[in-house]
Amino acid sequence: MSISRQRLTELGASLGFEFNYADDSRMVNTFRAHRLIDWAAGQGRQHEIKQALFRAFFTRREDVNARAVLGDLAEEVGLDRAGALAMLESGELAGTVRQKQRFWTERGISGVPAMIFARQHLVTGAQGEENYARVLQHCVESEAAERAG
Numbered sequence: 001m002s003i004s005r006q007r008l009t010e011l012g013a014s015l016g017f018e019f020n021y022a023d024d025s026r027m028v029n030t031f032r033a034h035r036l037i038d039w040a041a042g043q044g045r046q047h048e049i050k051q052a053l054f055r056a057f058f059t060r061r062e063d064v065n066a067r068a069v070l071g072d073l074a075e076e077v078g079l080d081r082a083g084a085l086a087m088l089e090s091g092e093l094a095g096t097v098r099q100k101q102r103f104w105t106e107r108g109i110s111g112v113p114a115m116i117f118a119r120q121h122l123v124t125g126a127q128g129e130e131n132y133a134r135v136l137q138h139c140v141e142s143e144a145a146e147r148a149g
Contacts, residue, residue: 008126018059028057028065034100035093036070040079048077118142 001009001021009019033053040049052073056062062069067088074084087093104114114124118139123132 004126007128011126011128012058017054020059020061022061025061028063030064031094031097032067032070032088033064034097035088036074036084038093038097039084039087040074040077043079045077045079049073049079052077 005019005021009021012019037046037049037053040046053064056069056073057064064070064073067085070088071081071085075081109122109124111124113126114122116122117135121135121139123135127135
């Protein structure tokens with residue numbers, strides 16, 4: 001296992017999440033999954049579907065590009081499976097998701113995780129609690145300095 005995958009596995013375990021990497025683990029096209037996230041957001045379930053997608057991909061190693069898997073995940077979080085599948089079949093939200101992708105890629109973000117703090121500090125990759133705490137502390141100190149003078 002690569003050092004980055006080992007680090008993620010350890011970080012995940014410390015937070016109660018199981019990464020189940022294999023030597024043949026590969027990313028799949030996540031465009032449909034992103035459409036499902038937007039659809040779920042319209043129903044107040046964005047966070048739940050994101051968590052379900054993470055468990056499906058990273059823990060159970062399911063194909064989160066497969067319509068059947070996405071339908072199952074929608075149902076798992078209390079959404080209408082048939083509605084989710086109909087949305088995926090229709091092409092609904094494709095333009096919206098592509099627009100969001102362009103927005104972030106135009107700003108140099110091409111992978112996840114990527115977090116922007118205070119609209120100016122980009123942090124990529126799994127950084128661990130200490131590094132995130134340092135970034136947040138820096139943001140707080142910068143904000144305080146700006147207000148002071």
